[in-house]
Amino acid sequence: MAITEGNKDKKSRRYLLIMILALLALNIGLIYQIITGKQEKEEIKKELFETTSEKQELETLKADLEVELDKYKGQNQSLDSIISVRDTEIQAKVYKIKKMLSSGNLTKSELKKANELIASLRSDKEALTKEIEELSKENQYLKDENYVMQKQVEAEKEKVAEMTEVISERDKQVEVGSRIFLKSVNANPLRDAVFGEYKTTDKLNRLNKIEISYTLGNNDLASKGEKTLYFQVVTPNKSTLHNGKAGSGTFNYEEGERLYTVKKVVNFQNSNESSKFAIPKTEGMTAGKYTVNVYSDAHKMGSTEFTLR
Numbered sequence: 001m002a003i004t005e006g007n008k009d010k011k012s013r014r015y016l017l018i019m020i021l022a023l024l025a026l027n028i029g030l031i032y033q034i035i036t037g038k039q040e041k042e043e044i045k046k047e048l049f050e051t052t053s054e055k056q057e058l059e060t061l062k063a064d065l066e067v068e069l070d071k072y073k074g075q076n077q078s079l080d081s082i083i084s085v086r087d088t089e090i091q092a093k094v095y096k097i098k099k100m101l102s103s104g105n106l107t108k109s110e111l112k113k114a115n116e117l118i119a120s121l122r123s124d125k126e127a128l129t130k131e132i133e134e135l136s137k138e139n140q141y142l143k144d145e146n147y148v149m150q151k152q153v154e155a156e157k158e159k160v161a162e163m164t165e166v167i168s169e170r171d172k173q174v175e176v177g178s179r180i181f182l183k184s185v186n187a188n189p190l191r192d193a194v195f196g197e198y199k200t201t202d203k204l205n206r207l208n209k210i211e212i213s214y215t216l217g218n219n220d221l222a223s224k225g226e227k228t229l230y231f232q233v234v235t236p237n238k239s240t241l242h243n244g245k246a247g248s249g250t251f252n253y254e255e256g257e258r259l260y261t262v263k264k265v266v267n268f269q270n271s272n273e274s275s276k277f278a279i280p281k282t283e284g285m286t287a288g289k290y291t292v293n294v295y296s297d298a299h300k301m302g303s304t305e306f307t308l309r
Helices: 002-072 077-101 108-177
Strands: 182-191 209-216 225-234 249-253 256-260 262-268 274-280 288-296 299-308
Touching: 002 077, 002 108, 077 108, 182 288, 182 299, 209 225, 209 262, 209 288, 225 256, 262 274
Parallel strands: none
Antiparallel strands: 182 209, 209 274, 225 262, 225 288, 249 256, 288 299
């Protein structure tokens, strides 16, 4: 009986020892797993940190490039086309890198490749910025050159305009200087005399005709030959004595037409040519002051007045 109980105690101790050893092994395994898991987590955390850093650098490069490109957009169509092409190429590379980094858990070789692509992207950005700056400088040079040329053209145009004005003014002076002018002009209202010639009158009811006499002044600059003179008799009510049947008509003056009472053609020879003619009393004439204006070659030569009562 005592032997049996001793055997049972030995077995119990053996089982207990086995259980203790098993628990110890289990604890060792758990501790190993915990330590290993912690190391793996630290390694993963380290890789994730490195990946995040690369993403930030990529976004910074992308933002910097956009700022650089925006400075030069809109300067001219050719430069905008180059910017568009280069920007498309770089954006494709950015998309490729972002896709690679999007997993957030890269191997060392993958991370190395991503870094190489980012370095290449940085190099592309610098090269593009330099190229665009050079093109922009060339464009600005061309603008400056065109501006200078434009100013030169404007200056030449101003010179031409000034010369044209001078020539025009000179031609005008020559034209004015070569006009014929009146040395004198007189208007004399006349009535029939009982004996002898007509006599001067200032009475409308006794008026028969108006005698107009004139003398041309000499002008060596004026061309010789036939000259047309237009005589305009203006009544007290500011109308022009006009009789179409007697030869009245219109002439051009100051970009318009004016009525004339009588037209005369004189052969100008620069010899103080003189002449006279009479205008018969016209129906509708009233008492008051009359003015006789004389025109030739679109300019007013002179005038005289007389009064009827």
